[in-house]
Amino acid sequence: MFQDISIEKLNELRGKNEITVIDVRSPSEYAESTIPGSINIPFFTDEERAEIGTLYKQVSIQTAKERGLEIMSAKLPAFVKKFAEIQGNKAVFCWRGGMRSRTTATVLSLMGIHVYRLDGGYRAYRRWVVETLGTMEFPPEVYVLHGYTGTGKTEILRALKDKGYPVVDLEGLAGHRGSIFGEIGLRSHNQKTFDALLLEELLRYRHEPFILIEAESKRIGKVILPEFLIDKKEKGTHILLDAATDLRVRNIINDYGPTEHAEQSLQAFRQIKSRIHTPVAQEIETCLLSGNYERAVELLLAYYYDPRYAHTASSYGEEFQKLEPISFDTLEQAVPLVEEHIRKLSSRNRLNRQEQPGA
Template structure:
């Protein structure tokens, strides 16, 4: 809800530079006064707590908060504005010591790791969903149907979760690579993830294909899936790549997904698995998503204090 549009902001800024602060204040008040009825009405429609802010935390947010207060609408003001908030986020991420151990969900593509995180969160377990914060599923097709976050937004969302779970004994997260779409995981969290307890979810390939199709729904954006495939097809054996391309063109998505898993994603995952020592690993073999969830809960409930302590190292 901007107090000024771009033209008005430029006008007030020019007055401030060429005439002085007082003239800029008077013109700003004149512009804002005309908008007051609509401004107040818009705020009255908002539920719950609210905060007003500027880029630098100047006159506009102070004026807005004062006017709202006079109308009986309580609003906090972000002192220093978004710029100061951004400095605070960067400072906190640089110095934070995240104590909880990490229980890291791994598994072949389509193993339902995101579904498990969502169910764990609903069950009250501490969860940090990096893909949700990044607006990206972490694969070459991961941005389709989503709005990828920029680094600043990602770091703000991440810091909020880190502070919430600072005193938890452990936190669940997915075994992401350091880069997720357009954003990068902080070094301290990536290193802690690499040294955490790795839980590998193993479900049949048919269930994995179903999970992928339910999540991605490629029939809604066929051209985007073809564009994404074009970026990786040179890494796949030519006859197989040609078959996948033909399947995508003819909307045989189950077949295309199966081939992508067998000849592209699964080999890459198997290579990545080798970096973890056996003490870090716990494999859950399950028939489907529900079975995986129940077995994961059973494993968590059996965690010994020694295992929790190990995840903190």
């Protein structure tokens, strides 16, 4: 017979890469939100689930169960085979640990395939994520990268992460770059997915002396940062990056790909068009329509993004205004410069902690 497994035990095994987590909900449920790293072997397709749901509401529970059994019986061999091909420990879950995961676990047990069933299903996992983020104490210091739009903050952070630094890529977790153009070429995540991915990262780095993040506003696309992380960011150690406008323009063109996403770029611009001085806005739109993206980006930086950044930066106070910016001509040049700055900051902060009373 199958065994139920708690969220805590599941996370322990996941942390050691000792279990495969399998979401047996429908493809649309899985796409909407799931446990990070899980795979989808759906008990019912979206269409089948909708049909059974209709029978459940409009006919009877018994009729819905009989139709579900009929559907599942026809595809049971293929369903079981998919589980048999997965080596090692396996855990299944559905919405609340109900019929779909229970039936899956029971059938597999009868076929000699042992699986765990997540107690409480995805609903219990989501509750755990929300409660953990809401009560979390996160000891690491937060180093925050600042810089005008197009400076390459995200690219620099990803390069540092590849080198082993504890980087939390908030834009990557959100599936959004944080601006009106931020969803172009990406699939933005909802709050449930973002929270789960963020918690995974924070738990991974909770014993590090610091983490690196980009200076983001409270909202990134569709998602909102937890309050404790906003507070950590505001009280964090700030690093200011500086790059020439021509490099920033190239970075933006390379990142957003306006040639491949011409219509999306135009539609995004039209959402902010009214906030820009009319003659400039008209020139930007003309450039976007004609494919002169370099000029369009130059104007957007000068008349929209740079003034907004300057206004936001002014809220950080006198210490931020005194920061010596790290200047560079290429992103390749920027990474070692930022690394050296991080080493100096870490050394300084370590000495400060040692000098504190009781340290």
